[in-house]
Amino acid sequence: MTISLDLTDRKGLPDPMRVLITEYPRDLWARDPNFHGLVSFWLDRHMTFRRLLSAMTTATEDVMDKGDPKRFATAISRYGSMFVQDLHGHHQIEDQHYFPILSKKDPRVTRGFDILDKDHHAMDGILSSFVEVANGALQTLDRGPKLITGAGALHAELEKLTRLMDRHLTDEEELVVPVILKFGADGLH
Numbered sequence: 001m002t003i004s005l006d007l008t009d010r011k012g013l014p015d016p017m018r019v020l021i022t023e024y025p026r027d028l029w030a031r032d033p034n035f036h037g038l039v040s041f042w043l044d045r046h047m048t049f050r051r052l053l054s055a056m057t058t059a060t061e062d063v064m065d066k067g068d069p070k071r072f073a074t075a076i077s078r079y080g081s082m083f084v085q086d087l088h089g090h091h092q093i094e095d096q097h098y099f100p101i102l103s104k105k106d107p108r109v110t111r112g113f114d115i116l117d118k119d120h121h122a123m124d125g126i127l128s129s130f131v132e133v134a135n136g137a138l139q140t141l142d143r144g145p146k147l148i149t150g151a152g153a154l155h156a157e158l159e160k161l162t163r164l165m166d167r168h169l170t171d172e173e174e175l176v177v178p179v180i181l182k183f184g185a186d187g188l189h
Helices: 015-023 026-031 035-064 069-102 105-136 147-181
Strands: none
Touching: 015 035, 015 105, 015 147, 026 035, 026 147, 035 147, 069 105, 069 147, 105 147
16 A cells, blocks of 8 residues: 655655654754754744634634624735745745755655655645635625635635645654754754
């Protein structure tokens, strides 16, 4: 049986690609001297993406429950734009700088970085879909029942996006952080 490594299907990275996570378990990361600085900053960026998704989901649920459409529009416009722009920039830095350096540190995890790079390319289409659905919902602000339909479609899109982002971010963290903890951040700054 072949295990899918596509972002939309996978349940996690295969164990051979997670070899360093056993040596550097997540619950001990913050105690490692190599954690502070780049790793903590990078994990904070990931937390920001999770918070933005949560804020958009909350705003969408609020408007579906008869909340203020203008507040919904402000939240989705602001947080959606921030999410998409910051995520694109974050992925560019990873693809062009971090991943090429980190993938050479330990050949056992190189394939994992290839998978994460594919995730980034897949995310382009996923983000385009999110933007299209979000813009569609924003165009229904003064249309009564159509607002609820548009917000419902956005809520479904946000649920999908949150699930895929969580899978990607978790896999990325469990691959990248142990490599940096083991080998340091030299060449990454």
